[in-house]
Amino acid sequence: MPHRTAKQTESDRLNQRAGLASVAVATTLVLAKLWALAATGALSVGASLVDSGLDLMVSLAGLAAITYAARPPDEDHAHGHTSAEDLAALAQSTFILGSGAAILWAATRRMLSPDHTELTSETAGVAVMVLSIVLTLALVAYQRRVASKTGNKVVSADSLHYIGDLVPNMGAIASLLAARQLGLTLIDSLVAIGAALFMMFGAFKIGKTAIDALMDRQAPDTEIEGISAIAGTYPGVLGFHDLKTRMAGSRTFVTLHIELDGDQSLYDAHEISAGLRSKIxxxxxxxxVMIHKDVWFPPKD
Structure with a gap:
């Protein structure tokens, strides 16, 4: 097992702290919104609660991914453990779709019902939503600072996910204020429907990405073209073929055959291969990256 430098160890520590902060914030918001839902009966708050529940699941999965990211492959997992991220994402997307459908059904029934449900304790609900926005902004700021130091993509993705959560929180505030000031309880159902559709659309994208990875889908065309350009212009590489890629979790596996001058030493061939791998x-x-070296002999006169 290779020795980890002090910088790598510190990066791991920062990433784990960011993951723990994400879990702590998500847990706090789930508990606060559970209370707010019971106090107000607002479906928009319920939609925001489901979103925070999703955040907690994503944060826990992200923390697990960060914790295991540095683990080397073992005898049973020659390519590492990154596919667990895809399995977790698929489970999360299924949960989101089910929750979104339930909220959509409840909101539609309430909106079409002749007996409109009156919301209560709107002030308490608004206070919880404001707390949610403040904590979310603080977490995003911390995550971005950590990501800028470590370059960790899990932390960066989690930060982007929390930024998207600001929309349903603000929608819940708008519906609660409209119910209190104008008596427009119908807005609560409309906001809940919009939030449910937003979550279901996001779940579909997450699920599709996870399925693509589990089915060994190749990397994006732009990435393949970039790797091809590097291999095709690297000094000492006379040609390349059989470039294959597959995605698993947050990692892309690359296999590449390069053609090298058969008259050069084994040491020189190894240096070219190692240099190309480092460049990619x-x-x-x-x-x-795994590179196979093929020998090419120039034609003799």
């Missing part, structure tokens, strides 16, 4: 990893840090 520099451009695409999330990759795992």
């Amino acid at each position: 990893l520099e451009a695409y840090p999330h990759t795992d």
Whole structure:
């Protein structure tokens, strides 16, 4: 097992702290919104609660991914453990779709019902939503600072996810204020429907990405073209073929055959291969690169 530098160890520590902060914030908001839902009966608050529940699941999965990111492959998992991220994402997307459908059904029934449900304790609900926004902004600021130091993509993705959560929180505030000031309880159902559709659309994208990875879908075309450009212009590489890629979790596995001058020494061939691998990893840090060396002999006169 290779020795980890002090910088790598410190980066791991920062990433784990960011993951723990994300879990702590999500847990706090789930508990606060559970109370707010019971106090107000607002479906928009319920939609925001489901979103925070999703946040907690994503944060826990992200923390697990960060914790295990540095683990090397073992005898049973020669390519590492990154596919667990895809399995977790698929489970999360299924949960979101089910929750979104339930909220959509409840909101539609309430909106079409002749007996409109009166909301209560709107002030308490608004206070909880404001707390949610403040904590979310603080967490995003911390995550971005950590990501800028460590370059961790899990932390960066979690930060982007929390930024998207601001929309349903603000929608819940708008519906509660409209119910209190104008008596427009119908807005609560409309906001809940919008939030449910937003969550279901996001769940579909997450699920599709996870399924693509589990089915060994190749990397995006732009990434393949970039790797091809590096291999095709690297000094000492006379040609390349059989470039294959597959995605697993946050990692892309790359296999590449390069053609080298058969008259050069084994040491020189190894140096060219190692240099090309380092160049690809520099451009695409999330990759795992395996290069096969093929011998090419120039035609003799």
